[in-house]
Amino acid sequence: MGAAWWLLPPAVFLAGWQALAARGALNPLFFPAPSVLAGACVEMLKSGELGAQVGATLLRMLLGSVLGAVAGLACGLSMGAVGAIRRSLEPFISALNSTPKLVLLPMLMLFTGVGETARIVPVALTSFVILAMHALDAVRGVNQAYVELARNYGAGRSALVRRVYLPASLPGIFTGLRLAVGRSLVITVSIELVGARNGLGSMIWMAWQTFATEKLYIGVIATATLGALFHRGLQALEARLIPWGSRAERAA
Amino acid sequence: MERHVRLRCSQLGVTFESVHGPVRALDNLTLETREREFLSIVGPSGCGKTTLLRVLAGTLVPGEGEVSRIPSPSDPNQAVLLVSQERSLFPWMTVLENAAFGCEMQGVPRRQRESRAREHLRRLGFAGRERAYPHELSLGMKQRVAVARCFLSDPAVMLMDEPFAALDCERRLHLQQALLDLWEQNHKTVVFVTHDVEEAILLSDRILVFSRQPGRVVAEVPVRLPRPRASAVTMTEEFLLLKRLVASKLGLYAGWSEVTA
Ligand SMILES: Nc1ncnc2c1ncn2[C@@H]1O[C@H](COP(=O)(O)OP(=O)(O)OP(=O)(O)O)[C@@H](O)[C@H]1O
Numbered sequence: 001m002g003a004a005w006w007l008l009p010p011a012v013f014l015a016g017w018q019a020l021a022a023r024g025a026l027n028p029l030f031f032p033a034p035s036v037l038a039g040a041c042v043e044m045l046k047s048g049e050l051g052a053q054v055g056a057t058l059l060r061m062l063l064g065s066v067l068g069a070v071a072g073l074a075c076g077l078s079m080g081a082v083g084a085i086r087r088s089l090e091p092f093i094s095a096l097n098s099t100p101k102l103v104l105l106p107m108l109m110l111f112t113g114v115g116e117t118a119r120i121v122p123v124a125l126t127s128f129v130i131l132a133m134h135a136l137d138a139v140r141g142v143n144q145a146y147v148e149l150a151r152n153y154g155a156g157r158s159a160l161v162r163r164v165y166l167p168a169s170l171p172g173i174f175t176g177l178r179l180a181v182g183r184s185l186v187i188t189v190s191i192e193l194v195g196a197r198n199g200l201g202s203m204i205w206m207a208w209q210t211f212a213t214e215k216l217y218i219g220v221i222a223t224a225t226l227g228a229l230f231h232r233g234l235q236a237l238e239a240r241l242i243p244w245g246s247r248a249e250r251a252a
Numbered sequence: 253m254e255r256h257v258r259l260r261c262s263q264l265g266v267t268f269e270s271v272h273g274p275v276r277a278l279d280n281l282t283l284e285t286r287e288r289e290f291l292s293i294v295g296p297s298g299c300g301k302t303t304l305l306r307v308l309a310g311t312l313v314p315g316e317g318e319v320s321r322i323p324s325p326s327d328p329n330q331a332v333l334l335v336s337q338e339r340s341l342f343p344w345m346t347v348l349e350n351a352a353f354g355c356e357m358q359g360v361p362r363r364q365r366e367s368r369a370r371e372h373l374r375r376l377g378f379a380g381r382e383r384a385y386p387h388e389l390s391l392g393m394k395q396r397v398a399v400a401r402c403f404l405s406d407p408a409v410m411l412m413d414e415p416f417a418a419l420d421c422e423r424r425l426h427l428q429q430a431l432l433d434l435w436e437q438n439h440k441t442v443v444f445v446t447h448d449v450e451e452a453i454l455l456s457d458r459i460l461v462f463s464r465q466p467g468r469v470v471a472e473v474p475v476r477l478p479r480p481r482a483s484a485v486t487m488t489e490e491f492l493l494l495k496r497l498v499a500s501k502l503g504l505y506a507g508w509s510e511v512t513a
């Protein structure tokens with residue numbers, strides 16, 4: 001298999017950029033050469049600045065998304081299991097889904113003061129809504145043929161949940177998880193952009209204000225890299241946890 | 253020896269609601285099947301065979317009529333298990349887990365049920381792929397696992413919905429033989445749905461021929477070929493006569509005058 005084909009486009013792009021920069025065809029204030037960026041990046045890694053900013057972002061994002069995802073999963077599964085819970089909660093979940101979580105920041109700061117709580121709650125809400133909706137869909141989408149099959153063999157309520165509903169909804173839940181983690185990163189960095197003193201978002205904003213162009217680029221690249229890493233990591237985890245091939249074929 | 257009736261349904265009627273309006277799948281259908289009987293049902297596609305089996309298995313509640321499971325003095329077990337035509341295996345379980353699922357529901361300990369499942373899978377020509385998942389198998393392989401699971405649970409009545417339809421000729425012969433052998437050992441009541449007239453004759457004690465939708469019994473053909481049977485019986489004169497009879501009842505070979513056995 002072509003192991004590293006994905007490296008080709010960025011390599012070509014960077015080489016072209018570098019060549020243009022070396023000829024002086026680009027204004028270094030706006031488009032610093034890749035070699036300059038790499039040097040700055042090494043500097044920031046050495047001084048520990050980049051690590052600290054990435055760490056701050058990661059901490060917020062993971063705290064928020066784990067809390068939100070666990071609660072969302074519980075909420076979605078119980079909505080899937082009990083019709084009354086679904087009917088009473090679904091409107092609120094959809095309303096929350098279409099509210100941009102960032103707009104809640106000022107309100108939260110009003111209630112809880114300017115602090116980490118106000119920054120993490122929107123992240124948690126983002127994960128919560130996505131997981132709740134995906135878990136609900138996954139449970140409701142379980143093919144009744146499998147329920148019939150298990151019942152025919154004498155499965156009771158608990159066996160149905162354990163052997164049919166949970167494994168059958170795992171692929172859907174995982175899709176939700178991947179989405180939730182991606183969105184959590186977006187919302188974390190956005191919040192840091194407007195309302196934090198550390199983290200990648202704040203670093204990017206400060207870089208803009210002080211015209212530190214290299215930092216600006218490095219912040220954006222670091223954010224994108226984090227997103228890609230999470231995506232790949234979750235894909236690998238999914239392949240391990242769902243060996244029956246959630247993507248390959250769901251029906252047997 | 254008088255054989256007890258194990259499963260009886262009377263005046264079944266099933267209507268499905270579809271976007272094109274109601275579909276009458278079964279109409280005023282009455283049948284019964286006895287202890288130690290191998291009953292086959294043949295009929296055109298869409299005549300309601302699968303629907304009938306779902307009703308008999310208790311997974312579909314009929315609009316009209318009723319199904320009764322009759323306990324027998326010699327066998328108090330009343331389970332009626334269905335090997336369905338599609339989605340017969342859980343995609344998230346390995347072959348072994350699928351085959352052992354019935355035993356798992358009966359509370360048989362893991363080690364025991366897995367060794368029993370291995371044994372049954374082997375007899376159905378399925379050694380070495382116990383750890384595979386269903387999506388890695390062909391349709392015919394899946395059906396064999398489902399048949400193994402059914403036998404392992406040892407129900408009172410086994411319902412099988414075209415389990416060998418997806419197999420090539422040779423495999424099919426092989427598995428028909430395997431099924432006959434397994435059945436000779438337990439002699440459970442079987443209701444077997446198939447499109448294949450030869451298969452029905454080879455396996456059964458009695459064949460019910462269904463009409464087009466809605467399914468009704470148009471003919472009942474007893475098969476008195478000696479048991480235990482082997483596929484060589486398909487070459488006999490008697491077999492051919494039965495085949496002609498069933499085929500004509502099915503309306504195959506239009507233009508033939510009806511033949512009697
Ligand atoms: N869930 C359903 N909703 C609507 N119509 C249905 C449903 N299930 C079956 N039918 C209709 O009922 C009729 C009988 O279907 P059934 O599956 O029992 O046929 P069959 O004899 O098993 O056919 P085949 O030999 O092709 O498997 C068909 O016309 C089918 O379209």
Ligand SMILES: [Mg+2]
Nearest residue numbers: 301302337413
């Ligand atoms: Mg059918």
